[in-house]
Amino acid sequence: MKKSFWQKDGVIGYMFILPGVIGFLFFVAYPLLSSIYFSMTKWSGFDTPKFIGLKNFKYMFTMDPTFWPGLRATILYAVISVPLGLVLGLALAMLLNRSLPGIKIFRTLFYLPVVLPIVATSTLWLFVYEPQFGLANNVLKAIGLHPVEWLTDSRTALMSLMVIALWGVGSNMIIFLGGLQSVPSDVYEAAEIDGASKFRAFFSVTIPLITPTLFLQLITGMIGAFQTFVQPSILTKDGGPDFSTMLLNFSIYKNAFQGQDFGYAIAQVWVLFVLIILFTIIAFKSSSSFVYYENDSR
Amino acid sequence: MTGNNAAVTKRQPIRTGSVIRFLFLLVLSISMIYPVLWMLTIALSGSGGMFEVPPEWIPHEFHFNNFIEGAKKVEFGHVFLNSLIISLIVTIGQVVSSLFVGYGIARIPFPGRKLWFYLFIGSMMLPSIVSLIPVFFVFAKIGLYNTWWPILLPAFFGNPFFIFLCRQFYSAVPYSYDEAAKIDGANHLQIMTKVIVPMSIPLVVTMIILSFQGSWNEYLQPLVYLQDQKLWPLSVAVASFSGAYGTTWNHFMAVNLLYMLPLLILFFAAQKYFMQGLGSLNNSGLK
Numbered sequence: 346m347k348k349s350f351w352q353k354d355g356v357i358g359y360m361f362i363l364p365g366v367i368g369f370l371f372f373v374a375y376p377l378l379s380s381i382y383f384s385m386t387k388w389s390g391f392d393t394p395k396f397i398g399l400k401n402f403k404y405m406f407t408m409d410p411t412f413w414p415g416l417r418a419t420i421l422y423a424v425i426s427v428p429l430g431l432v433l434g435l436a437l438a439m440l441l442n443r444s445l446p447g448i449k450i451f452r453t454l455f456y457l458p459v460v461l462p463i464v465a466t467s468t469l470w471l472f473v474y475e476p477q478f479g480l481a482n483n484v485l486k487a488i489g490l491h492p493v494e495w496l497t498d499s500r501t502a503l504m505s506l507m508v509i510a511l512w513g514v515g516s517n518m519i520i521f522l523g524g525l526q527s528v529p530s531d532v533y534e535a536a537e538i539d540g541a542s543k544f545r546a547f548f549s550v551t552i553p554l555i556t557p558t559l560f561l562q563l564i565t566g567m568i569g570a571f572q573t574f575v576q577p578s579i580l581t582k583d584g585g586p587d588f589s590t591m592l593l594n595f596s597i598y599k600n601a602f603q604g605q606d607f608g609y610a611i612a613q614v615w616v617l618f619v620l621i622i623l624f625t626i627i628a629f630k631s632s633s634s635f636v637y638y639e640n641d642s643r
Numbered sequence: 644m645t646g647n648n649a650a651v652t653k654r655q656p657i658r659t660g661s662v663i664r665f666l667f668l669l670v671l672s673i674s675m676i677y678p679v680l681w682m683l684t685i686a687l688s689g690s691g692g693m694f695e696v697p698p699e700w701i702p703h704e705f706h707f708n709n710f711i712e713g714a715k716k717v718e719f720g721h722v723f724l725n726s727l728i729i730s731l732i733v734t735i736g737q738v739v740s741s742l743f744v745g746y747g748i749a750r751i752p753f754p755g756r757k758l759w760f761y762l763f764i765g766s767m768m769l770p771s772i773v774s775l776i777p778v779f780f781v782f783a784k785i786g787l788y789n790t791w792w793p794i795l796l797p798a799f800f801g802n803p804f805f806i807f808l809c810r811q812f813y814s815a816v817p818y819s820y821d822e823a824a825k826i827d828g829a830n831h832l833q834i835m836t837k838v839i840v841p842m843s844i845p846l847v848v849t850m851i852i853l854s855f856q857g858s859w860n861e862y863l864q865p866l867v868y869l870q871d872q873k874l875w876p877l878s879v880a881v882a883s884f885s886g887a888y889g890t891t892w893n894h895f896m897a898v899n900l901l902y903m904l905p906l907l908i909l910f911f912a913a914q915k916y917f918m919q920g921l922g923s924l925n926n927s928g929l930k
Contacts (some may be wrong), residue, residue, distance in 0.1 A: 362756075376774035377769070379777045447665075622768070
């Protein structure tokens with residue numbers, strides 16, 4: 346029996362994935378390819394883009410006073426807050442992995458900040474950091490320390506944004522919990538019989554077995570951190586003191602939709618994109634030395 | 644201390660150890676959610692409440708009126724409805740389209756499926772701002788600026804992360820199910836809707852929750868596309884309210900709480916799925 350055209354796997358397969366294919370072509374391929382051209386234009390958004398070669402990039406690297414501080418802030422934000430979030434998330438997951446009264450409530454409380462809308466939590470933190478009567482300074486005063494200008498001091502502004510990111514450590518915690526629970530208990534029993542201390546078992550058994558989870562979170566965490574937008578836009582509106590919180594993604598938004606300088610914004614988009622690819626490649630290259638897969642046959 | 648000592652002594656102090664761990668977690672979790680509790684305090688206090696030193700933790704009279712006053716200022720009912728409609732449509736679009744794509748890639752052996760799978764996963768790495776600007780101009784050119792369409796339409800073309808989840812889940816389902824259904828004369832559409840998807844209700848529920856949450860929280864897209872305040876969802880309305888706070892922090896915090904409320908309800912109602920769904924991520928790691 347010969348199948349008709351509409352019954353062939355190839356045709357049916359593509360019909361099923363058609364939404365994804367269209368989405369890929371329009372929301373990924375087209376923007377990527379067209380933005381190579383747009384990055385080399387002067388374009389206000391209303392006029393026709395005018396080709397100017399590499400001038401946008403030249404301006405970015407040599408003239409724009411916001412670019413280098415912003416790039417520095419973007420990289421610092423990602424390479425500090427993401428690993429710190431992983432360590433804290435794992436520590437919390439370890440604490441919450443064994444039974445204890447109210448363990449479910451604890452897990453829920455730690456996960457709660459992750460669920461809340463980021464606009465709502467950012468505005469909440471705006472108030473926490475308020476210098477006169479904000480919560481952060483109330484705590485400092487209560488323990489006898491000097492109040493701090495959290496968001497308007499270039500030494501603390503970026504750190505203040507990182508604290509908000511770490512407040513969402515529950516998302517790391519919950520994924521690590523899943524990872525810890527998938528470690529079979531007989532491995533620990535074997536380690537105990539071999540006389541391994543808890544400390545030793547943690548580094549020799551637990552850590553190796555959850556490295557795939559760790560790695561997955563490192564990659565997704567980095568990609569997410571490089572795209573931070575809401576926090577600087579709500580908390581430090583103009584990129585903070587001395588552009589100390591001028592994160593790239595926010596700077597792109599400002600140049601495009603507030604400055605009407607779309608060509609330049611797209612040039613910055615390329616810098617962000619290359620940055621993400623670079624960090625991902627570094628992570629993947631180094632992963633072979635620390636990520637352990639149980640069935641390495643793939 | 645050597646390893647042997649630790650193994651021998653570890654059983655006795657288990658009670659005090661648990662107590663310390665419990666207290667530690669208690670302090671830590673309270674400090675974690677303290678800002679949210681504090682927010683509730685402000686939302687319930689009078690206009691001068693938060694200026695008091697030392698601050699009052701429990702206001703001596705509750706100003707429930709703040710919720711009504713704040714809600715009036717942002718036309719809460721209207722904006723809430725906007726958010727609800729947008730989030731529901733986006734959720735339906737993302738989940739249904741991703742189920743199709745995920746099923747297609749996992750269960751139909753067609754040429755090029757591996758390539759497409761990698762293209763979909765790869766596109767997760769693309770910063771959303773890369774597509775935002777070029778796509779913005781396409782939507783603007785066809786007259787859809789300042790409408791909901793640029794936010795709603797993309798949802799129907801699959802969500803790369805959901806496609807990934809579906810593919811991982813459906814690849815693990817034994818093929819004998821398909822074969823049995825095929826013998827009964829079912830085609831792929833029937834196998835998917837009658838056999839495979841009903842087997843994966845936890846996955847579907849997880850996607851519904853994540854999608855609704857993501858859409859409810861989305862800020863950048865509505866900020867860019869919607870000029871008309873009448874079309875704003877809560878995220879943009881709340882953010883713009885925060886810019887104009889003046890002395891009405893208590894009203895603002897009340898609105899902020901109202902904005903969080905649906906997600907809180909969803910979270911507590913579907914806690915099991917939140918925990919399960921994200922836990923299943925581990926088994927589908929980037930291998």
